[in-house]
Amino acid sequence: MRAEETLMYxxxxxxxxxxxxxxxxNAAAMAALGARLRAMKPRSLGTLARGSSDNAATYxxxxxxxxxxxxxxxxxxxxxxxxxxxxxxAGTVMLVFSQSGRSPDLIAAATAAQSQGALLVALVNDxxxxxxxxxxxxxxxxxxxxxxxxxxxSFVATLAAIVHxxxxxxGSASLNAALDDLPAQLDAAWALDWHAAMPPLAAARxxxxxxxxxxxxVAQEAALKAKETCGLHAExxxxxxxxxxxxxxxxxxxxxxxxxxDDASAASVDAAAQLFAARGxxxxxxxxxxxxxxxxxxxxxxxxxxxxxxxFYRLANALxxxxxxxxxxxxxxxxxxxxx
Numbered sequence: 001m002r003a004e005e006t007l008m009y010x011x012x013x014x015x016x017x018x019x020x021x022x023x024x025x026n027a028a029a030m031a032a033l034g035a036r037l038r039a040m041k042p043r044s045l046g047t048l049a050r051g052s053s054d055n056a057a058t059y060x061x062x063x064x065x066x067x068x069x070x071x072x073x074x075x076x077x078x079x080x081x082x083x084x085x086x087x088x089x090a091g092t093v094m095l096v097f098s099q100s101g102r103s104p105d106l107i108a109a110a111t112a113a114q115s116q117g118a119l120l121v122a123l124v125n126d127x128x129x130x131x132x133x134x135x136x137x138x139x140x141x142x143x144x145x146x147x148x149x150x151x152x153x154s155f156v157a158t159l160a161a162i163v164h165x166x167x168x169x170x171g172s173a174s175l176n177a178a179l180d181d182l183p184a185q186l187d188a189a190w191a192l193d194w195h196a197a198m199p200p201l202a203a204a205r206x207x208x209x210x211x212x213x214x215x216x217x218v219a220q221e222a223a224l225k226a227k228e229t230c231g232l233h234a235e236x237x238x239x240x241x242x243x244x245x246x247x248x249x250x251x252x253x254x255x256x257x258x259x260x261x262d263d264a265s266a267a268s269v270d271a272a273a274q275l276f277a278a279r280g281x282x283x284x285x286x287x288x289x290x291x292x293x294x295x296x297x298x299x300x301x302x303x304x305x306x307x308x309x310x311x312f313y314r315l316a317n318a319l320x321x322x323x324x325x326x327x328x329x330x331x332x333x334x335x336x337x338x339x340x
Contacts, residue, residue: 008152008229015186018141019156019182034167045064045072047072047075047097049106050103052099052151055218077106081104086112093118096123098124100125100129120137125142125143141161142157149328185299189310192294196294198315200255202323204255206235207223210269211236211258212239212260218308222234222312223236239265255282256273256281261287261308262287
């Protein structure tokens with residue numbers, strides 16, 4: 001099979017069109033929600049998600065906390081679905097991210113948050129799902145059907161929707177301008193040649209993916225995709241955390257993939273790249289220099305991680321095939337994971 005023939009390739013390549021369509025469709029709803037949040041002045045914000053959607057939630061936490069004066073944290077669905085704990089959620093917002101909107105533990109946690117006073121906002125791709133029906137505000141991702149088990153365009157759509165939400169909440173002209181440019185930049189990011197990363201990853205058994213701040217969620221997403229599509233054991237770390245115990249494993253047969261955006265976190269990612277290189281590990285870097293430096297695009301720092309994810313998806317699809325895997329049908333996985 002050629003790389004261009006997989007569902008993963010074809011669906012990821014649609015991301016620019018998805019983002020363009022989504023922004024137009026959600027414009028009025030996002031403006032209304034932004035005004036509602038400014039009037040509400042929530043005391044905190046929680047996120048609920050699993051899998052790729054939870055990686056998007058990591059990005060949301062950093063974007064919201066760096067642009068809005070509000071504590072944002074990930075909420076574990078099992079606190080409700082397994083332990084049955086009840087918390088006072090009055091004056092808070094719960095953001096739920098889901099492609100399917102059908103996972104029982106997410107529905108249980110979202111229902112509990114809403115019943116305890118949270119404003120429930122769902123970013124969901126399946127508009128017929130229980131989550132979409134439950135939410136106080138539903139924002140469709142509008143990614144269309146995604147048949148490959150590996151989520152790609154729906155992940156990019158989630159990140160774009162998060163930027164749109166924060167732009168309307170804060171009235172940020174720079175974020176709105178960045179969103180205007182995003183579809184064309186996604187197409188440009190898809191066209192970038194990252195094949196230089198293939199040789200050290202083709203035979204690798206393990207991989208670290210490193211980012212920081214706004215880029216950490218995309219590092220988590222890349223590690224997840226390396227596992228599920230390429231059969232490559234991968235772990236994601238913050239550039240601040242990887243200097244501790246994980247650094248001990250790096251060596252000539254242990255590659256590291258680093259992502260950096262052009263903000264205050266870039267220096268620490270660059271420092272980590274230099275430490276890895278000193279240990280003899282293959283350092284594959286996007287946004288900073290490595291032993292292999294991948295091409296990137298200039299963009300608003302809030303947008304750069306989205307572009308890195310798009311470039312990585314094309315690499316992951318090709319790498320999966322090179323390693324003898326079908327990226328559309330990872331073993332033992334289903335498109336909708338119904339966690340209890």
